[in-house]
Amino acid sequence: MVTTSTPPGVSRVDLARLTEHWAESRSLRGWFSTVDHKRIGRRYLVTAGVFFVLAGLSALAMRTQLARPEAGLLSPEEYNQLFTMHGTAMIFLFATPMLFGFGNYLVPLMIGARDMAFPRLNAFGYWVFLFAGLFMWASLPFGAAPNNGWFAYAPLSSEQHNPGLHMDVYALGLLFLGISTTAASINFIVTALKLRAPGMSLNRVPLFVWAIVATAFMVIFALPALNLDNAMLFLDRRFDTHFFDPSAGGNVLLWQHLFWIFGHPDVYIIVMPGLGIVSAVLPAFTRRGVVGYPLIVLSIVAIAIISFGVWVHHMFATGLPQLSYSFFSAASTIITIPSGLQIFAWLATMLLGRLVIRVPLLFVVGFIVTFVLGGVTGTMFALTAFDQQVTDTYFVVAHFHYVLIGGAVFPMLAGIYYWLPKITGRMYHEGLGRWAFWLVFAGMHITFFPMHLYGLFGMPRRVYTYASEPGWGGWNLVSTIGSYVLALGLLLVLVGVVHAVRRGRPAPPDPWRADTLEWATTSPPEPYNFPVLPRVHSLHPVWDERTAESTGEGATVDRILSEGRNTLLTSELDARVERPVPMPESTLKPLMLAAALLVLFAALLVAWYPVAAVAAVVVAATIAVWLWPAGPSRTSGVATP
Amino acid sequence: MTTTPPGPRARLTGGVLLWYGVLGGGVAWAVHVLAAWGLDELACAAGSDRVLAMPLGRVVGLAVIVPALVTAGSLAVAALAWRRTARAQATGTQDRAYGRSRMLAVVGVWVNLLFLTIIVLGGVAVLVLPPCQL
Amino acid sequence: MTDRGGIMAATGAEALSTELPAGRSTGWWGMVMFVATEATLFACLLGSYFYLRFQYGPQWPPGAIGAPELLKPLIMTAVLLPSSLPMVWAEHGSRHGRRWQLRCGLGATMVLGLTFLTLQATEYAEKLRHFTLTTDVYGSLFYLITGFHGLHVLVGLTMIGWLLAAALSGATIDAHRRERVRNTAIYWHFVDAVWVAILFTIYLSPRL
Numbered sequence: 013m014v015t016t017s018t019p020p021g022v023s024r025v026d027l028a029r030l031t032e033h034w035a036e037s038r039s040l041r042g043w044f045s046t047v048d049h050k051r052i053g054r055r056y057l058v059t060a061g062v063f064f065v066l067a068g069l070s071a072l073a074m075r076t077q078l079a080r081p082e083a084g085l086l087s088p089e090e091y092n093q094l095f096t097m098h099g100t101a102m103i104f105l106f107a108t109p110m111l112f113g114f115g116n117y118l119v120p121l122m123i124g125a126r127d128m129a130f131p132r133l134n135a136f137g138y139w140v141f142l143f144a145g146l147f148m149w150a151s152l153p154f155g156a157a158p159n160n161g162w163f164a165y166a167p168l169s170s171e172q173h174n175p176g177l178h179m180d181v182y183a184l185g186l187l188f189l190g191i192s193t194t195a196a197s198i199n200f201i202v203t204a205l206k207l208r209a210p211g212m213s214l215n216r217v218p219l220f221v222w223a224i225v226a227t228a229f230m231v232i233f234a235l236p237a238l239n240l241d242n243a244m245l246f247l248d249r250r251f252d253t254h255f256f257d258p259s260a261g262g263n264v265l266l267w268q269h270l271f272w273i274f275g276h277p278d279v280y281i282i283v284m285p286g287l288g289i290v291s292a293v294l295p296a297f298t299r300r301g302v303v304g305y306p307l308i309v310l311s312i313v314a315i316a317i318i319s320f321g322v323w324v325h326h327m328f329a330t331g332l333p334q335l336s337y338s339f340f341s342a343a344s345t346i347i348t349i350p351s352g353l354q355i356f357a358w359l360a361t362m363l364l365g366r367l368v369i370r371v372p373l374l375f376v377v378g379f380i381v382t383f384v385l386g387g388v389t390g391t392m393f394a395l396t397a398f399d400q401q402v403t404d405t406y407f408v409v410a411h412f413h414y415v416l417i418g419g420a421v422f423p424m425l426a427g428i429y430y431w432l433p434k435i436t437g438r439m440y441h442e443g444l445g446r447w448a449f450w451l452v453f454a455g456m457h458i459t460f461f462p463m464h465l466y467g468l469f470g471m472p473r474r475v476y477t478y479a480s481e482p483g484w485g486g487w488n489l490v491s492t493i494g495s496y497v498l499a500l501g502l503l504l505v506l507v508g509v510v511h512a513v514r515r516g517r518p519a520p521p522d523p524w525r526a527d528t529l530e531w532a533t534t535s536p537p538e539p540y541n542f543p544v545l546p547r548v549h550s551l552h553p554v555w556d557e558r559t560a561e562s563t564g565e566g567a568t569v570d571r572i573l574s575e576g577r578n579t580l581l582t583s584e585l586d587a588r589v590e591r592p593v594p595m596p597e598s599t600l601k602p603l604m605l606a607a608a609l610l611v612l613f614a615a616l617l618v619a620w621y622p623v624a625a626v627a628a629v630v631v632a633a634t635i636a637v638w639l640w641p642a643g644p645s646r647t648s649g650v651a652t653p
Numbered sequence: 654m655t656t657t658p659p660g661p662r663a664r665l666t667g668g669v670l671l672w673y674g675v676l677g678g679g680v681a682w683a684v685h686v687l688a689a690w691g692l693d694e695l696a697c698a699a700g701s702d703r704v705l706a707m708p709l710g711r712v713v714g715l716a717v718i719v720p721a722l723v724t725a726g727s728l729a730v731a732a733l734a735w736r737r738t739a740r741a742q743a744t745g746t747q748d749r750a751y752g753r754s755r756m757l758a759v760v761g762v763w764v765n766l767l768f769l770t771i772i773v774l775g776g777v778a779v780l781v782l783p784p785c786q787l
Numbered sequence: 788m789t790d791r792g793g794i795m796a797a798t799g800a801e802a803l804s805t806e807l808p809a810g811r812s813t814g815w816w817g818m819v820m821f822v823a824t825e826a827t828l829f830a831c832l833l834g835s836y837f838y839l840r841f842q843y844g845p846q847w848p849p850g851a852i853g854a855p856e857l858l859k860p861l862i863m864t865a866v867l868l869p870s871s872l873p874m875v876w877a878e879h880g881s882r883h884g885r886r887w888q889l890r891c892g893l894g895a896t897m898v899l900g901l902t903f904l905t906l907q908a909t910e911y912a913e914k915l916r917h918f919t920l921t922t923d924v925y926g927s928l929f930y931l932i933t934g935f936h937g938l939h940v941l942v943g944l945t946m947i948g949w950l951l952a953a954a955l956s957g958a959t960i961d962a963h964r965r966e967r968v969r970n971t972a973i974y975w976h977f978v979d980a981v982w983v984a985i986l987f988t989i990y991l992s993p994r995l
Contacts (some may be wrong), residue, residue: 142710198820202816233824233827238826254921254924318682321683333787334787339686586809659805671807698842740872784963
C-alpha cells in the first residue's frame with residue numbers, strides 16, 4: 013500500500029525534514045559513528061555469519077579427522093582447541109549475536125518505533141561483540157586458543173593442569189563479550205517496554221518481540237553467573253586465588269554449578285528467539301495468525317522462568333543427594349509442556365491455514381522435524397539413570413546438535429530468506445533456496461543421526477581419534493560425508509544471499525502479504541523507519557484496515573514528529589501516548605569506548621598490568637565524557653551534513 | 654459493573670494483585686527450588702540431618718508447602734482476574750486495558766498450574782526419598 | 788469506604804486492569820535493569836560464599852584466621868546506610884528546582900561514601916597482615932566480595948561527583964538532569980543494600 017515516492021498521510025515538507033534529521037553521512041566517519049539500528053543489526057548478522065563460517069570450518073576439520081580410525085590429520089592439541097573454539101564460537105559468537113542481529117533490525121520495526129531506546133549503547137554493544145570475537149579467534153593461529161571444551165570444567169581449566177594462555181583467552185573473551193550481551197539485552201527490554209507504537213498493548217505485541225524480550229530477561233539474570241565464574245577462573249589462574257582449588261578449601265563443583273546456572277537458560281536464550289522467528293514467519297505462509305496467541309506467550313514466559321531451575325540435570329553424574337536431584341527432575345520434566353505447546357500451536361496453524369510453500373516455510377518445517385527429534389532425546393535425559401549411562405558420549409552430541417541446529421539454525425535460515433527482501437530490498441532466487449534447504453536438511457540428518465548410534469555403542473565425545481576395534485568407523489564416515497553435504501547446503505545459502513544482493517529483482521514493501529509492522533514500510537526502510545508512526549488496532553496490524561488508515565488519511569502530526577530526531581514514548585502495558593523523545597545523533601564515542609576495552613582486556617591477557625591500568629583510566633574517562641552532563645543538545649540539523 | 658470508579662488505593666492494589674496473579678507462582682517456585690535444594694545439599698554435605706533443631710525432612714517439606722500455598726493463592730487471583738475481565742468485556746466495554754489484563758490473567762492461570770505441578774512433584778519426592786540418600 | 792468495599796473495588800475488572808508500572812522513562816528502566824543484573828551478580832557471589840563455606844566443613848573461617856572483628860564493619864554500616872538519606876533529600880531538591888538542596892545532599896552523600904572507603908582501606912591494612920587474597924579460599928572470598936563492593940562504592944561516588952560538578956557549575960536543572968539524579972540515586976541505594984547483605988554474609992554469619 014505504501015509506495016516509495018509518495019507515502020500517504022505525510023507531506024513532502026515533512027518527509028524532507030525527516031530525512032534531514034535522520035539520514036547519516038555515507039562517509040567513512042559515518043560508517044564508524046552510526047547509531048542506526050538497521051545498520052547495526054545488519055552488521056551483527058554479517059559478523060555473526062563470519063564467525064559461523066570459522067566455527068563451521070573448525071567442525072569440518074574435525075569431521076575430516078574422525079572420518080576413519082586412527083587418522084593423523086590433527087594432533088590432539090589442535091583437536092582440543094578446534095572443538096573448544098567450535099563450541100564456544102557457535103554458542104557465544106554466532107547463535108546469540110545472530111539472533112540479536114535479527115532483534116536489532118526487527119524489534120523497532122515490528123513495534124513501530126524509529127530506533128532502539130539507547131542507540132549509542134546499541135552501537136557500543138556491536139563494537140564490543142566484534143572486538144571480543146576477534147580477540148578470541150585471534151588466539152587460534154598462535155596455538156593459544158581455549159582447549160578445555162566450551163564449558164571449561166575446573167580443575168582441568170586451572171593453571172596447574174592447563175598452563176599457557178588458552179583458558180585466559182576463554183575467561184577474558186567471554187567476560188568482554190558479556191558486556192555486549194548485557195547491554196543489548198537491557199536495550200531490547202527498554203525498547204519493547206517504552207517505544208511501542210500507540211495502541212500496541214501487551215496483547216498486541218508480535219510473538220517475535222515477546223521472544224526477544226524474554227530472552228533478554230534470561231540474559232539479565234543468567235549471564236552474571238557466567239561472568240562471576242570466569243572472573244573467578246581468571247583470578248585463580250593469574251592471581252593464585254583458591255575458588256576452585258580443593259587443597260585450600262575451594263571446590264571444583266562450584267564452577268559447574270555457576271556454569272550451568274547460566275548454561276541451561278542459555279540453551280533457551282539461543283532457542284527462544286529462533287522459536288520467535290518461527291512464530292513470525294508462519295502467519296505469512298499459512299495466511300492466518302498463529303493459533304493460541306496467549307498460550308504461546310504463556311509458553312515463552314514459562315520457559316523463561318523454568319529454565320533457571322533445571323541446571324542440575326547437567327550434573328546428574330556428580331554424586332549429589334537423590335532428593336536434591338528430584339526438584340530439578342520435576343522442573344526438567346514439566347518444562348517440556350510449554351515447549352510442546354508451541355509445537356502443537358504451530359502444527360495447528362499449518363493445519364488450519366492455507367499453506368504457501370516457499371523457502372522460509374520449508375525451513376520452518378525442517379525446524380519442526382529436527383527440533384522435535386532433539387526434544388525427544390532431551391526428555392530422555394530427564395531420567396537420571398539414562399542420563400548417567402550416556403553422559404559424555406556422542407549421544408549427547410547428537411542431542412544438542414538436533415536441538416541447536418533444529419531450534420536456532422533452521423529458524424535463522426528461515427528468517428534470512430523471509431527478511432532478505434526487507435533488509436536488502438531484493439528478492440532471492442527461489443530455486444536456489446530450495447536446493448539449499450534440501451542439502452542443509454539432508455546433510456544435517458546424515459551428520460548427526462548416526463551420532464545417536466555410535467554414542468549408544470559407547471563412543472565418548474571429545475576424543476581426537478579412536479581405534480578400529482569397536483567398529484565405529486563406518487558410522488563416523490557417514491557423519492563426515494553428511495557434514496560436507498551440510499556445508500555445501502550452507503554455501504548455497506550464502507550464494508543465494510549474494511545473488512539476491514547483486515542480481516535479485518527489487519522487492520516490494522510487503523512481498524509476503526505478512527501481518528507485522530516491518531512490512532508496512534519500504535524495503536529497505538528509510539533511516540526514520542516510518543514516515544508516520546502507526547496507531548495499532550490489532551495483533552495483525554498490516555492485515556487490519558484501521559491500522560493501515562492511521563498512516564494514511566488518518567495520520568496526525570503527533571505521530572509524524574518531523575521537527576527533530578524524535579520517536580514516541582508510550583506507556584509500558586497499554587502503549588498510551590506519553591511524549592515524544594529526542595534520539596541521539598551519530599557519534600564515535602561507542603567505538604572509542606569499545607576500543608579502550610579491547611586494549612584493557614588484551615593487556616590483562618598478556619599480563620601488561622600497567623597498560624591495563626592506563627586502559628582502565630581511558631575507559632573511565634570515555635564514559636565520563638560520554639555522560640558529561642552538558643544537557644541534551646537539541647539544536648536543529650544533523651551532525652554530519 | 655456500573656459502580657463508581659475505584660480510588661487510587663484500590664487501583665494500586667488491583668495492579669499489584671494482577672502481577673501477583675501472573676508472576677506469584679514463578680517467584681514462589683524459584684524460592685522453593687533454591688531453598689529445598691540448598692538446604693538438602695548443604696546439610697547433607699555438612700553431614701547433618703537437622704537444620705535449626707528441626708529434622709531435615711520436615712524443613713525441606715516446609716520449603717515445599719509454603720511455596721505451594723503461595724502458588725495456589727496466585728492461581729486463585731489469576732482465575733478471579735480472568736473471570737472479572739471477561740465479564741467486563743462481555744458487557745461491551747471497549748477499553749483495550751481489559752484485553753491486556755485478560756491476556757495476562759490467562760497466562761497467569763496456566764503458568765501457575767505449571768508451577769503448582771512442579772512444586773507438588775517435588776513434594777512427592779520429599780515423601781518418597783530419604784533426604785541424604787546418594 | 789469499608790474494608791470490604793475496598794477489597795471489592797480492588798478486585799474489580801477496572802482496578803485489576805490498572806496500568807502498573809506506567810510513565811517511567813527509558814533511563815529509569817535502563818538503570819533498573821542494570822541494577823537487576825548487578826544484583827544477580829552479587830547474589831551469585833554471596834551464594835558461592837555459602838556454598839564454599841558449607842562444603843568446607845565445621846570450622847569456618849579455616850585455619851587460624853578466626854571470625855572477623857565486628858566493631859569496624861558496624862561503624863562502616865553506620866556510615867554507609869544513612870548516606871542514602873541525603874541522596875533522597877538531594878533528589879527531592881532536584882525535583883523542586885532547589886539547587887542548594889541538591890548540592891548539599893550530594894555533598895553529604897559524597898562525604899559519607901568517602902568515609903566508608905577510608906574505613907575500608909584501614910580495615911584492609913589490618914587484615915592484610917593476617918591473611919591475603921592467596922592465603923586460602925576464605926581470603927579469596929573475603930577480598931573478592933568486599934573489594935568488588937568497594938569498587939561499586941567508588942563508581943557510585945564518581946557518578947555523584949559528576950552530578951555535584953554539574954550542580955556547582957550552575958546549569959539549570961532540566962528534566963534531563965533530574966533523571967540523572969534519580970538514576971544515580973537508584974544505583975546508590977542499591978550499593979547500600981548490597982552492603983547489608985555483605986555485612987550479614989561475611990561478618991555476622993560466621994558467628995551464628
